[in-house]
Amino acid sequence: MTTAPRFTTARALALSLGLAALALVLSVLALGVGAVQTPAADVVQVLLGGGDDLTRQLVIDLRAPRIVVALLAGAMFAASGAMMQGVIRNPLASPDIIGVGAGAGLAATIFLLAWPSAPPGGLPWAALVGAWAGFGLVLALARDWTGPQSGSLHPVRLALVGVAVAAALGAAQQLVIVRAPDGLGSALTFLTGTVYGADAARAARLLPWALVLLPVSLLLARTLDVLNLGEDLATSLGTRVNAARLLCLTVAVALAGAAVTGAGILGFVGLLAPHVARLLVGARHSRLLPVSMLLGAALVLAADTLGRSLLPPIEVPAGIFTTLVGAPYFLYLLRKAR
Numbered sequence: 001m002t003t004a005p006r007f008t009t010a011r012a013l014a015l016s017l018g019l020a021a022l023a024l025v026l027s028v029l030a031l032g033v034g035a036v037q038t039p040a041a042d043v044v045q046v047l048l049g050g051g052d053d054l055t056r057q058l059v060i061d062l063r064a065p066r067i068v069v070a071l072l073a074g075a076m077f078a079a080s081g082a083m084m085q086g087v088i089r090n091p092l093a094s095p096d097i098i099g100v101g102a103g104a105g106l107a108a109t110i111f112l113l114a115w116p117s118a119p120p121g122g123l124p125w126a127a128l129v130g131a132w133a134g135f136g137l138v139l140a141l142a143r144d145w146t147g148p149q150s151g152s153l154h155p156v157r158l159a160l161v162g163v164a165v166a167a168a169l170g171a172a173q174q175l176v177i178v179r180a181p182d183g184l185g186s187a188l189t190f191l192t193g194t195v196y197g198a199d200a201a202r203a204a205r206l207l208p209w210a211l212v213l214l215p216v217s218l219l220l221a222r223t224l225d226v227l228n229l230g231e232d233l234a235t236s237l238g239t240r241v242n243a244a245r246l247l248c249l250t251v252a253v254a255l256a257g258a259a260v261t262g263a264g265i266l267g268f269v270g271l272l273a274p275h276v277a278r279l280l281v282g283a284r285h286s287r288l289l290p291v292s293m294l295l296g297a298a299l300v301l302a303a304d305t306l307g308r309s310l311l312p313p314i315e316v317p318a319g320i321f322t323t324l325v326g327a328p329y330f331l332y333l334l335r336k337a338r
Contacts, residue, residue, distance in 0.1 A: 106170075194307070
């Protein structure tokens, strides 16, 4: 006879420290992986301020920004997925499944192709608008406007409509690229989901969004817990449910939209990381969110490192590996929620 794990703050803290250590080890290993292999000892020497100029340039200038982007994007996708699952009370919700990732990718692609000389700072705002548009379309189509509970939102219906809308937005994105082949290289970043070519400038653009939005999501942990109790009970506790939902969804969509600009559409990170975190530390968001962020960061970094080391010098996009893991898991959840 097995007993359910006891979810405690100490358990969550220990797991968080372990995952942070894992992310640190993965980062050091990733700094040495690429077309030119760098021994771990040389990487550590560079990080301590030594090493020759060529190794320093390879590790610090070329690989370090890529690792920063992978960690930040993974944490943001995971936090976004955890918040969406909490607000909608739907275990199938995630940025890429309910249209947020596809909407952000389409808007970012249009922005890149239509205004190639525009300031890079406008890209996150374009992705944010697209993320909100994609999510709004899924919500409008998924609601049941004809039944006795008009406007109700069924979890499986939301997931199925989200998959359909994401596919349609993905097709529109491909059409935009075909019509403007000159920008094919930059636009494909958002189709494949990769941090290839990430430099210090991209990391610097993504960092402020992460520094603001990730702490805000942690501050909303108690609000998410109350929303999970159900609308009637949350209202009886004095929560303005609609305003709380809108605030949490705004932060979640902003997290996903900004993450897309750094790493493209990384499939299923926002679904997989929160689910694994929930199994490890339970559903309380003060514990769930930090563990989800660390899992998402480690997952994306591991996928990118594997993509760089599998077939050198060819690089396999990280989004391929996250999808290969996440898609079967989504099918399992969909069958479980049948």
